Amino acid sequence: MAKLNVAKLTDGRIEYNGGIYEKAEYPIKRGDIVQANESYSDDIEYGGFYEVVAVDNYDDFRIIDDEGDKRERDINDDEFVPYRKVAEQSQQPLTITLTQPVHLIITNIASIEFKTE
Numbered sequence: 001m002a003k004l005n006v007a008k009l010t011d012g013r014i015e016y017n018g019g020i021y022e023k024a025e026y027p028i029k030r031g032d033i034v035q036a037n038e039s040y041s042d043d044i045e046y047g048g049f050y051e052v053v054a055v056d057n058y059d060d061f062r063i064i065d066d067e068g069d070k071r072e073r074d075i076n077d078d079e080f081v082p083y084r085k086v087a088e089q090s091q092q093p094l095t096i097t098l099t100q101p102v103h104l105i106i107t108n109i110a111s112i113e114f115k116t117e
Contacts, residue, residue, distance in 0.1 A: 002066045003048040004033065014049065014083055024084035027075035028052055028061045034080040043067045049083075 007015040012023040014033065021033050028034060032052045039046035043065035050063040060072040073080060 002050075002064055002068065003045055004051060006033065006049045013086075016049070020086045021083035022086050024082045026078075026082060027059070028055070028077070028080065028082045029075075029084070030055045030061070031085065032061075033083040034061075034063065035083065036079065037081055038079040041065065041071070043069060044071065050080075052082075 004016055006021075009015055009020070014021050016033055024032065030052055033049050034052055035049050036044050036046055044050070044063075045066060048066075050065075052061045052063060054062040055075060056062070056072070059075045061075050061077075062070055062072050065071050
């Protein structure tokens with residue numbers, strides 16, 4: 001899998017294939033997305049994002065470069081910045097109890113249910 005087409009959301013967050021990834025701590029793990037922060041090869045673009053397809057018993061991670069070749073690097077290699085998928089948040093309802101009258105402005109919400117007790 002060559003360089004990935006990711007959307008950069010913020011400095012520490014990206015979106016790839018419908019998932020949100022955040023900048024993570026080392027060591028790099030299988031399933032992480034790594035960003036090359038140095039250009040040590042013509043086949044790996046500086047600033048490009050690549051999926052970690054494997055981690056072996058010798059603590060090397062593997063990506064597929066832009067030419068389709070396997071590249072292995074140490075899991076703590078600081079030439080690659082790891083991004084890890086953020087866990088899905090459950091859609092729990094939000095309950096707010098108001099103790100006095102307030103003016104509410106609500107945006108980006110699917111539904112609102114009012115109950116009087």
